[in-house]
Amino acid sequence: MRITRRRTLAAYCLALTTDWGLGFTPSAPPSVSPSFTSIDDIGRSSRHPKATTNLDTASVLTLDDDVSFRSVVTPSVSSDLKEPKVGVLLLNLGGPETGEDVEGFLYNLFADPDIIRLPPFLAPLQSLVALLISKRRAPKSREAYDSIGGGSPILQYTRAQADLMTKSLKDRYGIDAKTYIGMRYWYPFTEEALAKIREDGINALVILPLYPQFSISTSGSSLRVLQEEFAKKSDLYGPQKMFHTVIPSWYDRPGYVKSVANLIQQELDSFTPEEIEEGTSAEQPIPKHVLFSAHGVPASYIEAGDPYKAQIEDCVERIKALLPSEEDGVKVHLSFQSRVGPVEWLRPYTDDVLPSLGEQGVKNLVVVPISFVSEHIETLEEIDIEYRELALESGITNWRRSPALNTDPTFIDDMADMVADALSEPSQTITEACVANNVGNLELESVSNQLEISSAGVGGVGFDDNLAYRSRMREGEIFNGRLAMIGIVMTCLLEYFSGQPLIHFFGIPN
Secondary structure (H helix, E strand, C coil), X not given: CXXXXXXXXHHHHHHHCCCCCCCCECCECCCCCCCCCCCHHHHHHCCCCCCCCCCCCCCEEECCCCCCCCCCCCCCCXXXXXXXXXXXXXXXXXXXXXXXXXXXXXXXXXXXXXXXCXXXXXXXXXXXXXXXXXXXXXXXXXXXXXXXXXXXCHHHHHHHHHHHHHHHHHHHHCCCEEEEEEECCCCCEHHHHHHHHHHCCCCEEEEEECCCCCCXXXXXXXXXXXXXXXXXXXXXXXXXXXXEEECCCCCCCHHHHHHHHHHHHHHHHCCCHHHHHHCCCCCCCCCXXXXXXXXXXXXXXXXXXXXXXXXXXXXXXXXXXCCCCHHHCEEEEEEEECCCCCCCECCCEHHHHHHHHHHCCCCEEEEXXXXXXXCCHHHHHHHHHHHHHHXXXXXXXXXXXXXXXXXXXXXXXXXXXXXXXHHHCECCCHHHHHHHCCCCCCCCCHHHCCEEEECCCCCCCCCCCCCEEEECCCHHHHHHHHHHHHHHHHHHHHHHHHCCCHHHHHCCCC
């Protein structure tokens, strides 16, 4: 028998009961159950007396083939945890379900410092700025939601994904798990999900952000909420009550990559011979084009260590490998959408790329919402209405849009696989996931000079032990960013208290 120092949720659960087999991976269905002599080390592994990123991993048995797997020693349980109850918490953005919800949703969005990051001396005004911006933008946003039926369908899709994933876990793995939905900016909020998790007595929790690629502004923001709740209520969420593990990103999973590629291929196959002929010319010899449109983030986030851009690019390359090549008549492009405000965002922008493709003679285009797993305002309105209109104006006559993953069977099964994998792999706490992905590292004062971020103590959770990141932001960029943010605040205040748009004061009709 060989003992390795690894900590898993499955090990914890198996230490509680000997007939509940979760110590397996999707490629190796369970046929045997390992045994444990004590749960003490497992409990001790996640007890952090103070905030730290050091991993004190627990003892889990890795069994050789010739070991008798059924020789079990009853563990001496030192905590009040008696039976394993597995829960899966799905984290997502959320969205207004009706027009009346729009302003409240926008307020919650802009009140998040991971979305609008004010300079430190303006940070106390975050709530006021959020209030002003949400009131100013609500009418236009309400019109956008009206154009897609009056509200966001993101909650309905997330519920359907949760139900189907639960069924897949049960049917394919025999895992009885309860799923919960925690939205960041609208109901049901993450705090509501946590209350339900406590009520149901969940003591082994898999946290799955529904963002394939990790970003400080999406997964990071949702994990911050959990981190704060867990810290405030350690008596409820500590290891004596509940173990947890996070799946911070999953853009590189073969099941996810395959499901996206399959949906794209269906759209590529829909082009008719006449459309292919129309899209082929001396100017543009490649008849079919695929544009991955990812949600953008400010460039300063990437400079501060956000892994999002690198993960998007890696993800696109993986999907591209499953699609026809340029020699086979398909060319792939990448752009970023949804930028707001005066600061620099990730480039190239989708609304710049579409006219450029038109100038190059592109006629047949499939647009792929790569960073979204369900339909919502940015796919149904921004892509399907705004970008489609721009594409047609630019001469791209044959438009296709690959659907979001929604309830695609391959994707649903891969979600179940992720949960099963998370239960059998070394666990990663919320704090470890945040540190490994540089969450909390995006402070304007901090990145004004050279900054070193060390991942010491985060080894074994998917990142290299010697990971080091250096971030430098030019002083001129910081000054311009602060100046622009002050301008936004002053403009919002002026427009709010005057009841008139800024251009009114310059004699410009509105």
